[in-house]
Amino acid sequence: xxxxxxxxxxxxxxxxxxxxxxxxxxxxxxxxxxALTGVCDADAVKASxxxxxxxxxxxxxxxxxxxxxxxxxxxxxxxxxxxDVVKTIIRSGRPVLIExxxxxxxxxxxxxxQMLDGHPHMVSLNRRFDPAVAIARRWINEQSSPPRAIHGVxxxxxxxxxxxxxxxxxxxxxxxxxxxxxxxxxxxNAGCFGAGCVGLLRGTDxxxxxxxxxxxxGRVEExxxxxxxxxxxxxxxxxxxxxNVQCWKGGDIAIGGGMPKPARPSSSAMVPARRPAPSSVPxxxxxxxxxxxxxxxxxxxxxxxxxx
Ligand SMILES: NC(=O)c1ccc[n+]([C@@H]2O[C@H](COP(=O)([O-])OP(=O)(O)OC[C@H]3O[C@@H](n4cnc5c(N)ncnc54)[C@H](O)[C@@H]3O)[C@@H](O)[C@H]2O)c1
Numbered sequence: 001x002x003x004x005x006x007x008x009x010x011x012x013x014x015x016x017x018x019x020x021x022x023x024x025x026x027x028x029x030x031x032x033x034x035a036l037t038g039v040c041d042a043d044a045v046k047a048s049x050x051x052x053x054x055x056x057x058x059x060x061x062x063x064x065x066x067x068x069x070x071x072x073x074x075x076x077x078x079x080x081x082x083x084d085v086v087k088t089i090i091r092s093g094r095p096v097l098i099e100x101x102x103x104x105x106x107x108x109x110x111x112x113x114q115m116l117d118g119h120p121h122m123v124s125l126n127r128r129f130d131p132a133v134a135i136a137r138r139w140i141n142e143q144s145s146p147p148r149a150i151h152g153v154x155x156x157x158x159x160x161x162x163x164x165x166x167x168x169x170x171x172x173x174x175x176x177x178x179x180x181x182x183x184x185x186x187x188x189n190a191g192c193f194g195a196g197c198v199g200l201l202r203g204t205d206x207x208x209x210x211x212x213x214x215x216x217x218g219r220v221e222e223x224x225x226x227x228x229x230x231x232x233x234x235x236x237x238x239x240x241x242x243x244n245v246q247c248w249k250g251g252d253i254a255i256g257g258g259m260p261k262p263a264r265p266s267s268s269a270m271v272p273a274r275r276p277a278p279s280s281v282p283x284x285x286x287x288x289x290x291x292x293x294x295x296x297x298x299x300x301x302x303x304x305x306x307x308x
Contacts, residue, residue, distance in 0.1 A: 001035055005070035005094075007063055007085065009041035009050040012099065013076040016239075018054040021074065025055075040066045067092040079104045079167065086112055095120035101170050104163075127175040127222070132243035132258060136226070136233045137179055139247045139255055145229030147180045150201070150209040152224045154238075159215035165197055169213040172222060175237065176201075176211065179226055183209055 004021060006013060025034040040060040041047035047059045060066035063085060072095045077085055082103050089096045100123055102109040127133055140147060154172040177183050181204055188199035196214035222238035236244040244258030
């Protein structure tokens, strides 16, 4: 039995983490193995409301009080609180899932990465777990030529907060590196909060790329294209829309499919649900289509650097 403590009972905890933890505790795979032991928030009223709504056993006033009673922590506090919280959790030896971004600046991020090195942890960069991304990444690794270019676009409506580029844009940047390896920003426009930004990227082996992040352009979308010697991949991802993937080769879609638009979700009194309840999620339709030409793929000759 793993006793879970949820730290932070704000927007993201209410909409995503607490429902997911409740679902996990009821799933056959974890049945009896996950206990929703406690919630802690600087605001006790929020903590109590989350405990009641999602079935956590206790409310704790402080992280220090919760740690001895749990085996693992899911931490959903704002970036400014992360450094102190992570220090305390590491001292307790408890595994932790933390949110992105790692603190509020690069120095915080470097320090947090150093502190967490060797400590059991996970960072909630969730695009990596999108089925479209998993399918595309596996397929890219099967190709005989390495990726030559990558293009990523994140668009939103009315997201004018100053930290959008690094706080939410990190999802797109992480996803692009996850697909093709490390990317360096070699040119870009700056001082563009609310107005969007464009960056020119360079990776290894001559790979080049571009990234567009437009927080208030009136459309909500996350799209990544990867281009190889004789192939290309198109991914639609993000938490706010169904996923979709197309893997192209020789003028045909070799693998294509995705999740149809979900039915209208049911919502509880407390949670303004953004996502469908599990039972109402339509089944994904992914087809591996036969190539038009019978020519088999050549054995890959480029190094498999990005295997899962
Ligand atoms: N991975 C994703 O897709 C995703 C999506 C949304 C938000 N987030 C991240 O989740 C984090 C929280 O975002 P949010 O929108 O829920 O913020 P929020 O402000 O709504 O909630 C944060 C909660 O943490 C509590 N808190 C702050 N410091 C605390 C401390 N030291 N101890 C206990 N409680 C404390 C606050 O009282 C508040 O209730 C942010 O880092 C954000 O970037 C990630």
